[in-house]
Amino acid sequence: MKKEVLFKLRYKWYRLTHWEFWPMWAVYFPCIFYYFWISLKSRSFGFFKAVNPAIAHGGMTLEDKNFVNRLLPQDYRAKSFLLKCKKKPDEIENIIRENGLKYPVILKPNNGCRGRNVELIRNRESLKMYLENNGNEDLLLEEYISLPNEIGVFYIRFPNDKKGFISGIVEKKGITVTGNGQQTLGELIQYDLRYHSFYPKIFHNGGYNINYIPDSNEKILLSSIGNHARGATFYDVSDKISTKLTDVFNEICSSVNGFYYGRFDVKFNTWEELENGENLKIIELNGAASEPTFIYDPAHSYFFAVKEIMKHWSFMYQIAKLNKKKGHHFTSNEECWKILKEFNPFLTSSRV
Numbered sequence: 001m002k003k004e005v006l007f008k009l010r011y012k013w014y015r016l017t018h019w020e021f022w023p024m025w026a027v028y029f030p031c032i033f034y035y036f037w038i039s040l041k042s043r044s045f046g047f048f049k050a051v052n053p054a055i056a057h058g059g060m061t062l063e064d065k066n067f068v069n070r071l072l073p074q075d076y077r078a079k080s081f082l083l084k085c086k087k088k089p090d091e092i093e094n095i096i097r098e099n100g101l102k103y104p105v106i107l108k109p110n111n112g113c114r115g116r117n118v119e120l121i122r123n124r125e126s127l128k129m130y131l132e133n134n135g136n137e138d139l140l141l142e143e144y145i146s147l148p149n150e151i152g153v154f155y156i157r158f159p160n161d162k163k164g165f166i167s168g169i170v171e172k173k174g175i176t177v178t179g180n181g182q183q184t185l186g187e188l189i190q191y192d193l194r195y196h197s198f199y200p201k202i203f204h205n206g207g208y209n210i211n212y213i214p215d216s217n218e219k220i221l222l223s224s225i226g227n228h229a230r231g232a233t234f235y236d237v238s239d240k241i242s243t244k245l246t247d248v249f250n251e252i253c254s255s256v257n258g259f260y261y262g263r264f265d266v267k268f269n270t271w272e273e274l275e276n277g278e279n280l281k282i283i284e285l286n287g288a289a290s291e292p293t294f295i296y297d298p299a300h301s302y303f304f305a306v307k308e309i310m311k312h313w314s315f316m317y318q319i320a321k322l323n324k325k326k327g328h329h330f331t332s333n334e335e336c337w338k339i340l341k342e343f344n345p346f347l348t349s350s351r352v
Contacts, residue, residue, distance in 0.1 A: 007191060014193040019302040020228070027305065034310045038317040042324075046331025048288040050323040051316050054258025057331050058320075059287015061339045065110050065140050068285050071256050077282045078267075082110060083139040089127050095141060106142040106283075109134070118225055120144065122207055145281045147267040150226040151237070152293050154263045155249050156315050159322040163250045164260070167312065170294040171235045172226030175202060179214025186210035189222070198223075198231050226265065228296055236297035244275040251277065260319045263290035288316060 015021045039045045051058040054071055066082040081095055096105060107130055108118040117134050121127050150172045157164025175195055177188040185208055190199040202222050203210045214220055226232045253259060263286045269279035292312050295305035324330065331339070 007196075011193055011196050018298065019305070020234075020296045020298060027302075028309070030306050031309045031313070035313060038313060042317060042321060042330070044330040045333060046336045047320040047324075048316060049331040050320040050328040051261045052259050052287045053323060053328045054256065055287045057288070057335070057339060059262060060289045060331075063111070063287060065108075065284070068287070069140075071259065072282055072285060073252065073255050076252055076280065078145050079143040081141045083107075083141055085137050085139075086135055087131070087139070089124060089131060092127060092131075092141065093124065101143050104144045106140075106144055107134075108140050108142070110138040110140045118227065118230065120207075120225065142283065145267040145283060147269050147279065147281065149269070149271075150224075150265070150267050150283075152226075152263050152265050153245075153249060154290065154292050154294075154312070155253060155261075156312075156319075157250075157253065157260050158319060159260060159326060164246075164253065166238075166241045166246050166249060167315070168236065168238045168292050168294040168308070169240055170292075170296070171237045172232045173235065174221055174225060175223040175231040176219055176221050177214070179216060179218040179220070181213065181216040183213065184210065185212050185214065185220065185222070188214070194233070195231055202231075228293065233298070234293055234296040236294040236300060238294055240271060242275060248275065248277045248280075252282075259285075259287070260323070261290070261316055262287045263293065 019027065039047065046057075048058040048060040051060075055068060056063055059068070066080065069077055069080050079099060079101065081099065083092060083095075096102065104120050104122045106118065107121050107127075109116060119126070119130055121130060152170040152172065154167045154169070155164055156167050175189075175198065177185065177192065177195070179188070183191075186200065186203065189195050189202060195202075200210060202208070208220070208222055223231055228234055249264065252264075264282050265284040265286070266274075267281050267283055268274040273279040292308050294300075295308050320330070
């Protein structure tokens with residue numbers, strides 16, 4: 001009992017002293033004043049609509065992921081299929097077979113953010129369980145990309161420029177534990193300060209045995225979902241930005257008319273192949289609501305994060321101002337209020 005109490009105290013202190021786990025409102029509070037300032041300069045709280053004219057509200061709200069996916073060249077994106085609500089397992093398995101897919105696959109809400117209800121579906125049983133809990137909304141079925149590395153690439157292009165630039169890159173590492181030959185997988189998660197909140201949720205789909213004892217130094221990847229709110233650790237690898245890599249994303253974006261600002265979530269094999277535009281798949285594209293997620297590197301300070309958020313909002317404001325001159329409109333104040341209400345549950349939630 002004493003061990004449990006001491007660990008809970010350590011865990012609470014860890015969460016308090018590591019800002020990456022703070023609620024969104026706490027992270028963004030000082031940035032809101034800057035948002036008000038650029039809204040006053042643009043004479044609209046909804047200037048973000050003109051940032052990416054190709055996407056509803058520029059991608060600030062919970063956009064249609066299926067629509068956004070189809071803006072991208074097929075060669076670069078994962079196969080995905082829109083599932084209308086209340087689809088049955090047999091119907092979904094037919095779609096899987098007819099399109100040359102197989103288990104595992106990814107299921108997620110077609111309108112969602114921050115990793116909400118994103119699941120790796122390993123078999124029919126986990127498919128049925130997922131639909132029982134989430135079948136009353138439109139879903140997106142995606143092929144599972146087994147490439148070993150995942151990054152988020154933040155891309156920006158000003159409307160009057162032919163080419164853009166990469167402002168930062170985040171590397172995402174899923175929940176991984178290292179065995180010691182004594183503790184079970186469950187104990188390794190339960191008593192890990194970073195992963196504690198995922199015990200026993202990480203074992204709910206039966207993919208791993210909670211009582212398995214890994215050998216000493218045996219590494220086990222328990223979740224490959226590259227989302228901070230789902231346990232992934234983010235590392236700033238912006239030093240990997242190169243002319244060749246920027247050229248790859250300029251090429252991809254050259255065919256996406258009306259996209260200027262956002263983050264590509266990408267899986268790839270090796271950095272060398274990525275720079276050559278080979279063996280990569282875009283698993284998601286996010287617009288105006290994108291975070292420069294490299295800020296969540298545990299080595300970065302809270303003040304670094306605030307500075308980068310405001311820096312990227314400044315880019316967004318500049319793009320919107322240029323696009324307005326080209327005839328694109330801003331979101332009305334009434335629509336802004338609706339968007340704020342959509343985001344409210346996410347603003348009050350914690351990161352993990």
